[in-house]
Amino acid sequence: MNGETPLISVKGLSVHFGLGRKLFGEQKVVRAVENISLDIPKGSFFGLVGESGSGKTTFGRAILQAAPITKGTIAYNDGEVDYDVASLGKLDLKDYRKRAQLIFQDPYAALSPRMTVRDIIAEPLEVMGLTASRKETDRRVREMAAKCRLNLEHLRRFPHAFSGGQRQRISIARALVCQPKFLVADESVAALDVSIQADILNLLKSLTEELGITFLFISHDLSVVAHICDHVAVMYLGRLVETAPTRELFAAPRHPYTKALLSAIPSLDPDNRGQAQKLEGEIPSPTNPPPGCKFQTRCPHAIDICRSEEPMLSQLGVEHDVACHRWEELFEDQAPSIVSAQVPEARPVSEPVPVPKPKPEPAPAAEEEPVAPEVLANELARLRRKNRIAIAVSIFALLALPFACAM
């Protein structure tokens, strides 16, 4: 922003996971993140939205060098150091871990039940060797705990004694204690009740301002993102479909997917029922993505070009990018209001009526099943192990055969 180098600058990032191994033929590949470029300015609260299976989490992990980066570069520059995250050496990676931290989704699973809260918060300091003495560790733990509104008595207890909101405050304290410059919050409020959620959001917001941290806030909840972030990127099936400053995005969403996401938020007005523009179907499987625009199977405005050619991100404002073939014409004949339940009328004659449900061809079984990339990676590792055992057994059998015959 304003000519300053962004904290994180991602260029053409792709993360692919291989699926199973084949002796012949091509290996199946899940393109969890495909060719994403974006800049996260220093001190910003950057939101990343999308449905489950859209690759948000993988993207967040890749930035933290916690997922295998297939292609592309991630430049990190906080004024002190300048890293290319994709090719960090061991020592540099250790240093990068101090600067970039992660807050997890489920506060119940993220904290070890056998450690006291003090030990949990102190662990990053001890592991990274950031403090000289136990005294200093204690001091920093207490400082951070106070910032996250945990009192001294809390530090002696174990996580089971805390409610969801308190646990999430403990995870936040743990992530912040090594004074990171960059924090990825992956669905950090999704597991909390609304009354607590607002509390955690306010805490995160005030901490960013106080400590000057840059946030990547991953969420599926657009209304939360609208309130807390100053910049939003929308992902769909591993692609970036729209990115804009929050206000602009919510006042005038250009991509049909962003519009649909916005109108799917249930309205609090009981007399405003069923006004929303509904999306048909579900997010396709990343192993078998549709050709052309990835959103064409569910898009109410899809035409021929959408089915054959993938749209590139086109700039339409200072920081507003959208990846849609038809955003210009669609935007012209649309009222600026967000929740307009408009029906697409002015369609070219040549265009067939969009068929919402049955996808064109592929194998019915695997279709429509979004698989988490992590699960696939685990599966892959398991298969490899199994293969190894099978090979060992067959070699042994071959070796043993002559002996068996001789006997």
Added chain:
Amino acid sequence: MSSPLIKVENLTLQFKTDEGLITAVDNVSFEVAPGEIMGLVGESGSGKSVTAKSLMKLNPGNAVYSPESRITLTTDGEDFDVLSLKTDRDLKVVRGGAISMIFQEPMASFAPAITIGDQMVEQLLLHSNMNKMQAHDFSIEMLERVGISDAPTRFGQYAFEFSGGMRQRAMIAMALSTKPKLLIADEPTTALDVTIQAQVIDLMKDLVNEFGMGILFITHDLGVIAQTADNVSVMYLGKLIETGSVRQVIRDPAHPYTQGLLNAIPKLEQLDVPLTPVPGDIPSPLDRPTGCVFHTRCSQMIVGRCDADIPTPTTLSEGHVASCFVAQYGPGGVAEASA
């Protein structure tokens, strides 16, 4: 208004644990009429699910119902006192018969090693007098009805082969295939994406219209309630603190807790207004506050009154009931109250 389908009166439920008796539900009364969607809202730990499970007596063995508790189910002109049903055989009238339930985690509620189709057929064989062939055809018909494409193939698949939205659809199909009078939906859309949530809500509303059954819709999301329910009950720490029609409760909330919940929701129309959380956390059921259960977190708490006396349910307008001294007498009306 037609006679209620299920009537819950003075339901009080405690759990025997090592730490003593824990009150999970405290003197709760409500009713659901045929064709009505009744919303039950509250934070986690407020006793929503326990209340719903009581309707089918699904709570674990250490649950103790107080003697005044009464749950009356009226089906085909016959009344059943649910809590007095003892054996599993007697309870068949209720479980899977008159009442079906949809759970929050669709992955956890299907058996992983049995195909979806076999599970649907099994319950039809148990709860209706169809034979296997009829049950098979009817199950496929139901799957199609809830919008699952290629139903005959899907019938033979396992739960892990379905995506989250489809699993929830299959769950709905399964729950509805026994033609229940009352459907209990326990956070049916919480685990789903917004776009899928919108589809599932639409589907449920269509089905109510078609089958004319009552739905007890449990959720913590007031937005979902505003979109679906006819009447709402707000629950906090085992107590119903406010009930009324959806318009009364959402437009004109009387209880400070309901107001707090509504204010805590991030709204797209007011991006500049900072979020106001309900301060503090829900207290542990082991040490329930004296007086009004909400007074520890209430911003309008009247010292000496809210922390001492238990507020009684007060009718504010036709059908709108709240248990709160502030709502009853107004913020300055304490003197009047003690007079």
